[in-house]
Amino acid sequence: MSLSQLIGNASINAMQLFVGASLVVLLAIFADYAWMLYMRRRMPPGPLPWPIVGNTFSLPDVKPWYHFEQLSKDYASPIITFWIGRNPTIWVNDAWAANELLVKRAGIYSSRPRMVVFAELGAGQTNLLNMYTETPEQRDRFRLQRKLTHQGVGVQQVQRYRSFQNDENKVVALDLLSTPDDYVVHFERYATSVVSIIGFGRRISSTQDPIITEVIALMQRAAALNVPGKEFPMLMETFPWLAKFPNWMAPWKHGLGSPGVPKHTNHDFFYTLAEEANESGRESYSKFLFQEVPKYNLAPHDVSALSANLLGAGADTSSSTLATAVLAMRAFPESLGQAWEELDRVVGKSRSPDLDDDLPYMRAFVKEVFRWRSVAIIGGQPHAPTQDDYWKGYLIPKGAWVQGNIWAIHHNERDFPDPDRFNPSRFMDTPDARPFPGEKGYMTFGWGRRSCAGQYLAEQGTFLSVARLVWGFRISPAVDELTGKEIPVDIFNYTNGLNWRPEPFKVTFTPRDEEIRKTIVREGEQALQNLAPYEGDTKYRFSTFFQG
Template sequence: MANGLLGELQQLAGGLTVGQVVLFILAAGFVLLVVDYTRVLLLRRKMPPGPFPLPIIGNIHLLPERKPWIYFEQLAKEYNSPVITFWMGRRPNVWLNDAQSASDLFDKRATTFSSRPRMVVFGELAFGQSSLVSMYYGDRFRVHRKLTHMGIGLQQVRGYQQLQSDENKVVLYDLLTDSENYVAHLERYAASVVSIIGFGRRISTVTDPIITEVIFLMQRAAEHNVPGNSFPMIMESFPILAKFPRWMAPWMKNMGKPRAKNFFYALAEEAAHSDEGKDNYAKKLFELAPKYNLSEMELSTLSGSLFGAGSDTSSSTLITFLLACCAFPGVLPKAWEELDRVVGSHRSPNFEDEPNLPYVKAFAKEVLRWRSVAIIGGQPHAPIQDEVYKGWLIPKNTWTQGNVWAIHRNEENFPDPDRFQPERFLKDSPHHNPFPNERGYMTFGWGRRVCAGQALAEQGTFISVARLLWAFNIRKALDELGNEIPVDIFDYTDGLNIRPNPFKCRITPRNAEIKATIEREGKEALDNLSIYNGETKFRISTYHLENQ
């Protein structure tokens, strides 16, 4: 076959020998390579500083296997520039490593920086333009954003305070008797809240399949969705690798429409057509599907995105809270004093207490700042036209990402950034520093691409932090000799959404009166939530990847 092809090329080349044809092909390839590399070098001169790119591979060989956000933070310091360019193959990737540049581009220029670049792994090979996460900015994006706000927008989440409060009281009740399994209880709580909102059904046990399967799936997706030089993310730098047929490309194994598509559609359809009369987000989506011409895939991603916006991320935030309490016990007494003065022992804190709990509110904000879950701000932004920032060119469709790790560790905004210090968020404190936005952190992204679940997450973080501080003394665990077991504040997972790796801690009620209150309120909460009890017949493990 090869000889036949060379023969045809030889005829087309007017009787050249096979060797001459081969040399011609090599020469043509070399010329194309030189032309393309010249384009890269000329473009590099106009863009923000960064490592010198090699032909074809760019800077991929420099990329570390783990936690690349730390490397990009170091590059920003090395080049003395918060904005840097890193070449992923022939594609430039711009990283914003301080709050000001992220605010200037993503917030103040949201009109042009609210789209997405071409995304292969989590776009074309997954949900494509049917998912808000990977969708280009435009009319369809606005429809999906409107529908998402209908479920978990700022006005709607206030109506979820009661169920959020009740589920939180159940967590305290569970931790009284089973504090060692705190991760499972926090995951159950976070997943149950979004399950009630989305599907009208609570998650009552830590073994419910939505926890054991869906959160695992989300964590696995987060692990793969990190800029890297290995599969599958290497396909973002070399999209041609995604064109190979699966039978001859082992890296394409298990790539295709995720099983979550059918699973979340089945859950939504089940909830929408339930005869129990419970109001839920899925029911609203199915009612509006004809008006907005929603496909099955869109119904799946809209309902399933609730778990991405509010389950794994929320539970990870609370695990970080526990780690901070163990690592910095000195911050607890001030919170206890405020809670005892404002709330007392005979009831737990509620949402109405928030204005009177400034230190506890600052504590919750510092949790969101100290170790933000979405460590690189979620998916990349891309300008819809060429943009110039401080004299640098950022070409149209360039991958542009905010490095939240570097932003929240910037010494100008947060001196001694690894120290957990709630006073940073008290405006009358000497530890408070100006920040480009009112919240004082960039945990949930920017502009029109800000996390849709931000209001729900912030609301849940406050009440959870307030209740856990009120209820328990959270300390380092003890070994067999009674010595405290150290915790490592840098021991986190490597995925796009980070959380502490497993650690042990002691969670004990602060006094007998508080313990009695936890028990009483926990039982009342279970009774209130019983209207949402039920079980789905669907399991994500029953759906297989659609590889055909």
Template sequence: MTIIEKGIDLLALVGLQRAIRDVGTFQVVGALVLLAAVGVFVDWLWMYQLHKKMPPGPMPWPIIGNTYQLPDEKPWILFEELAKKYKTQVLTFWIGRNPTVWICDAWAASDLLDKRAGIYSSRPHMVVFGALGTGQNNLVTMTYGERWRLHRKLTHMGVGLQQVRNYKPFQDDESRIVAYDVLRKPEQYVMHFERYAASVVSIIGYGRRIASDTDPIITEVIAVMQRAAELNVPGKTFPMLLETFPILSYFPPEIAPWMHGLRRGGGRAYGFFYALAEEAATESKNHNYMKAIFDENDKNHLSKKEIASLSGNLFGAGSDTSSSTLVTFVLACCAFPECLPKAWEELDRVVGNARSPDLGDAPSLPYVNAFVKEVFRWRSVAIIGGQPHAPIQDDYYKGWLIPKDTWVQGNTWAIHHHSRDFPDPDVFDPERFLQGGKRNRPFPNEKGYMTFGWGRRVCSGQGLAEQGTWITVARLLWGFWIRKAVDEKGREVPVDIFAYTNGLNMRPRPFACRIQPRTETHRQTIEREGLQALEDLSVYEGETRYRMSTFYRENPSVE
């Protein structure tokens, strides 16, 4: 055999060995692919079986569920449409492998979240606002249990119904200042509302008011709260896509751009609000909520993160939401001017023009009361009812299974736009809350709306928000003519009643309007009362030394 022949035989042997090795590799790869396919199929069979037992909804795809169907904005409208399509009060929509239940009917919401509050008062596993957010340090995201009950009790110390009655004097004065500010600079009405709402909760929490529209609490903290609300909406983009693919939340931020600003345990968001709380507790001359929290902490053993959460919740639940509600009130006045004369007639008859209304006038102002209720109903701020509920055990509703720990959400938009309960739902009509009104219909609770949530998870600040909204709406109705803006030719500029932001706490997108005092006497009264209110509130003057924009740069070691 020649050298060439031996070489050919050697090459053939090597080729054969490589072929055998490649076949082995292909077999391993093929086996892994087959195993993965079988795993996905078995998992999808589990999803399919659960899908048949749960409330109606679209068929989920393997792994991704129905996430691909989510719109870029306002998913609550999709859930409303799907509930109509499937002719169901309660809808199942899969976020990845997790079924979520969307309640799109007031009576079903009452049955489940109110009447079965003992079952539906916990929270499901959440990635963005749970593991990567405040988790078990915050009443809002905390699962139901002893620690939650403690935080609820402590929250009631600040904004419970018994406490809220004590806040009437300074809340009334702050409302008078809103009217005074609107009188002087009507084009800045949104900033006046934000200052007002933030000032009320700042007096409660820290013993000092917010006097300026440019105070950092407004320019910085409110913006952060609004951004957080924008993120807390089911979606198919990051960060909420982490709810569909939770495994992605374990990647370190250094190599995962979708984790930018997110970290397990909530990151560094706590330090600033703890500093505000500690400052108020140790330095404020006025009694305040944070001082009470620190005074009782020997027996409650709250961590710094828990105190920071109680501090931050005041702004999260009491400032952005209240100011957004007032902006909606202005939009309603512009879009439905026919409602104003009825309010004016009642206010002129009961109150007159020598003083503005106060909370003591409420029993004598049924139309104004109905007007405020319609503001809450027409464009509810917490459009998907806040954070999701979760049952602590398997439950059944009308034969449908709702498994333990399922994400259960009240679709406030769908509930408040159900034509059975609210005919012509996009029409702003206060008379739907008056007996004999042509659009008046039965409702499962006495208030006639579900703006603040349900059961044991109802918004702790509901009483404060209702009290503050009533007195401010009543005062602005009494004192001003609020109407559409006009262009250079004197023509009214239309307003869009559907132009709202996409966040969990939605508000109207910017629009122009005209706000003018109704008469010269009203103007004089607003001015006189505003100046007196400034004098009355002077005891709360002060300013924090902390700025969110610089806090962590100046305190790099603070968590």
């Protein structure tokens, strides 16, 4: 056989091999797509997915919760299915459906799905936030970590924190007298300081403390990464195999850590902070965790994750909620008249509000803050059922992403008429009050066994903060220095992350009268004296911890 014949035969064989391989791939894609369409027929309604990519590329660039709310209306279903690649995501856009699935059936909806970016490349799947609960061993581990978290911020524990939480809040009011334009930074310092005292026994006295400037930035980055998307890095949730590439050849591959920092090394930083706190003379949650190490055989990454979660769950979210409260007070001044009347009648001007004050309208006001623009806009991390489940005849398969759309839930006209209007009266006990599942009247802190463990601390601190702001200040429009015109605010201009907050906006803070101003000064100066025992510094910085 001649050389040309050999080459010809080899070319034919290669072509046959290529055609054969292509047919196998096409058949596999066809079979897989047939499976997707079969599953789609059994699951809640939603848009037709494409092979392999599902509905991923129909996602909007920002704020996908609006899109899922609209899909729910288009399909006339409180629950819809949206395919992220080959993985179906169930979006729950209705309070009653969320309560039925995630609260009443919490026993099978307390697990998490596989999460590539936030878990595998970020905080880790063993972190309480991301933990599976499919096996008895996993459920035992989850219960232990949840129990240890409640030892830090559970409903019984937060009663002990009232004093310094109140004092830190009084310092915010004092700071607003001198630098009102920095109100968001003051909120960040306050919220971070409270959880730092709890977690590490050290208050944050400066707005430039690295726990604020570096760690909150990390938490905000995490929130931005944890939103369903069609761009890198979130595209790895559609194509998980992209995460298998080594870092040096995969510029799209990054999680929560800084570039070049090995996976999970951020745990080492928080462990070191906890270790430093344990060696100090102050009581703290970190010291408690180290005491529990031998009893529960806690590993260093357990101590690191549990202490870090305090900062992650408490600092950024609380400060964002307070920024939303200010926006509501600026945009809806008509909501303040009844609040001022109640505060002047019950509290007076010689002291600021306290948790023990009987202030039903202010309680309703704070509930409306939580409802109007909930900070965890898609309810935190997705749930995943540990077995196949059915809702009104629709299949919700084991392991599927199940996500509560807090935006849609809190803006349902049936439950909250005129939902974008800030209206505390909707939470007052009146004949016009609408029914809502659960006793709180809102779903800001999630559901079932995955509800936010720090909600009691957040509710306590938010009430103190908002009541003191309303009592102490008039929040008026800022004025443009060049034109002399009022600077408007946009109640829809929010960030795009999972924990969203208003984009920066300007307002004017003015004490309501001179007696109140003097009270703010007196109480703030006394609060600083009360907080003096918590003063201190850490020698560690997140940005430099790994150098050398």
